Amino acid sequence: MTIKLLTDQKGPKISKYIYGQFSEHLGRGIYGSIYVGENSKIPNVNGMRKDVVDALKAIHVPVLRWPGGLFADTYHWQQGIGPKDQRKKIVNTNWGSVTEDNSFGTHEYFELLRQLGADAYINANIGSGTVQEMSEWIEYMTMSGESPMSNLRRQNGQKEPWKVKFFGIGNESWGGGGNMRPEYYADVYRQYQTFLPQYNPDDPIYKVACGPNEDDYHWTDVVMKNAGQFLDGISLHYYTLPTGDWEHSKGSATGFTKDLWYSTMNKAQFMDRLVTKHSAIMDQYDPQKKVDLIVDEWGTWYDVEKGTNPGFLYQQNTIRDVLSAAITLNVFHKHADRVHMANIAQMVNVLQAMILTKDDQMLKTPTYYLFDMYQKHMDADLVEAEGTLPDHITYTASQKDGQLTISLGNYDLSQDQDLDFTFASPLNKITEASIITGETMDAHNTFDNPNAVTLQDFQGATVNDGKLQVKLPAKSVVSITLK
Numbered sequence: 001m002t003i004k005l006l007t008d009q010k011g012p013k014i015s016k017y018i019y020g021q022f023s024e025h026l027g028r029g030i031y032g033s034i035y036v037g038e039n040s041k042i043p044n045v046n047g048m049r050k051d052v053v054d055a056l057k058a059i060h061v062p063v064l065r066w067p068g069g070l071f072a073d074t075y076h077w078q079q080g081i082g083p084k085d086q087r088k089k090i091v092n093t094n095w096g097s098v099t100e101d102n103s104f105g106t107h108e109y110f111e112l113l114r115q116l117g118a119d120a121y122i123n124a125n126i127g128s129g130t131v132q133e134m135s136e137w138i139e140y141m142t143m144s145g146e147s148p149m150s151n152l153r154r155q156n157g158q159k160e161p162w163k164v165k166f167f168g169i170g171n172e173s174w175g176g177g178g179n180m181r182p183e184y185y186a187d188v189y190r191q192y193q194t195f196l197p198q199y200n201p202d203d204p205i206y207k208v209a210c211g212p213n214e215d216d217y218h219w220t221d222v223v224m225k226n227a228g229q230f231l232d233g234i235s236l237h238y239y240t241l242p243t244g245d246w247e248h249s250k251g252s253a254t255g256f257t258k259d260l261w262y263s264t265m266n267k268a269q270f271m272d273r274l275v276t277k278h279s280a281i282m283d284q285y286d287p288q289k290k291v292d293l294i295v296d297e298w299g300t301w302y303d304v305e306k307g308t309n310p311g312f313l314y315q316q317n318t319i320r321d322v323l324s325a326a327i328t329l330n331v332f333h334k335h336a337d338r339v340h341m342a343n344i345a346q347m348v349n350v351l352q353a354m355i356l357t358k359d360d361q362m363l364k365t366p367t368y369y370l371f372d373m374y375q376k377h378m379d380a381d382l383v384e385a386e387g388t389l390p391d392h393i394t395y396t397a398s399q400k401d402g403q404l405t406i407s408l409g410n411y412d413l414s415q416d417q418d419l420d421f422t423f424a425s426p427l428n429k430i431t432e433a434s435i436i437t438g439e440t441m442d443a444h445n446t447f448d449n450p451n452a453v454t455l456q457d458f459q460g461a462t463v464n465d466g467k468l469q470v471k472l473p474a475k476s477v478v479s480i481t482l483k
């Protein structure tokens with residue numbers, strides 16, 4: 001089967017923010033894993049764990065959403081500033097009712113961003129906070145001149161204002177963020193965004209409204225109709241559960257059946273339908289696509305690992321996660337004209353993480369290697385194709401810096417696939433080719449065997465006379481760059 005890639009045409013740009021991450025005050029998502037404190041024996045820079053930050057720097061995290069999630073709507077930012085021994089200790093009621101000592105707060109978040117080279121995406125508390133509290137947080141972070149909050153920031157050691165790139169107003173306001181109806185939320189959103197001061201009009205803060213849960217198309221319709229003119233992006237949340245059953249069992253991260261492998265792939269593909277339908281609703285109110293769809297929570301969600309706190313959402317990560325994430329990222333690329341940012345949940349130790357830690361040990365998950373491989377698509381131009389690929393093949397082609405990258409996933413568990421590509425412009429040299437695959441369908445990395453699934457060189461592609469031939473192994477993702 002031959003596919004022609006239309007390399008002579010320029011498609012929409014795939015925003016690098018599609019590779020965004022999310023870290024919530026949840027389980028071991030921040031404490032002990034990213035933030036260990038200056039006095040920890042684990043090597044750290046200003047309290048940030050060095051091994052973890054180094055690993056994340058290599059995948060160029062473009063943006064980090066914080067502090068939640070559900071935690072955001074219980075978070076009072078003033079409790080997380082000032083001398084650490086005076087910060088208020090609270091209970092994290094959403095996640096295991098553990099004590100939250102607020103030692104990771106606004107200053108620590110921006111220090112982490114500085115080390116990562118990432119942009120800020122902060123989620124405000126509109127569920128249990130106030131308009132004034134939100135407004136003062138923005139003043140604290142972004143006001144350069146004299147003011148009560150900027151003076152307080154300086155008093156706490158930060159002279160210059162920080163840059164807040166993205167700002168979310170509410171998280172899951174249809175559920176744990178306030179159980180609001182869309183009409184009510186749209187009005188609350190309008191009110192809060194009115195008091196979101198833009199201290200730097202040349203570089204305005206991008207406003208994200210709480211969008212729908214999965215296929216709640218009514219929510220999108222009402223929020224776009226009633227508040228669409230006041231927002232830059234609207235968020236969508238969708239998690240991939242192998243069983244689709246939130247109540248009883250979501251399925252296990254390892255040791256699953258073939259049926260659950262394939263149902264995971266089908267559920268990952270559902271993202272295409274969601275993005276297509278929500279975008280169509282947005283088109284009615286915003287035909288010029290000024291408002292973006294922001295998928296700020298996505299990824300696989302399994303039953304927690306045996307023996308771990310059910311409130312901590314700690315799960316393993318296998319080659320199945322690589323294929324399901326490839327499907328999802330390819331959907332976002334395909335809809336690059338509408339999807340501007342996505343934030344996989346979550347960066348470390350929670351749900352579909354990049355990194356797992358155990359005391360002073362860390363490992364990179366199979367999903368980490370997919371994010372590493374897919375960096376070539378960040379801020380690249382999408383390339384359209386003529387011809388169709390078999391159902392179990394997922395792909396993206398994009399161009400950047402004069403090179404074409406084709407990423408191909410084969411989620412069939414046993415059949416390799418032969419694929420041929422031609423190009424509308426001359427391309428005759430493979431400059432890089434890599435593969436992620438596993439011996440078994442639940443191949444994964446452990447602290448005893450951290451390199452069972454990694455990024456490897458790929459030898460199964462050749463290019464002759466402008467034709468690329470690929471032998472794509474079963475349960476693998478391959479990425480080939482040509483010039």
Ligand code: AHR
Pocket residue numbers: 024068069070071171172297345346351
């Ligand atoms: O990512 C875990 C949780 O999932 C988030 O806190 C919440 O927004 C969602 O329900």
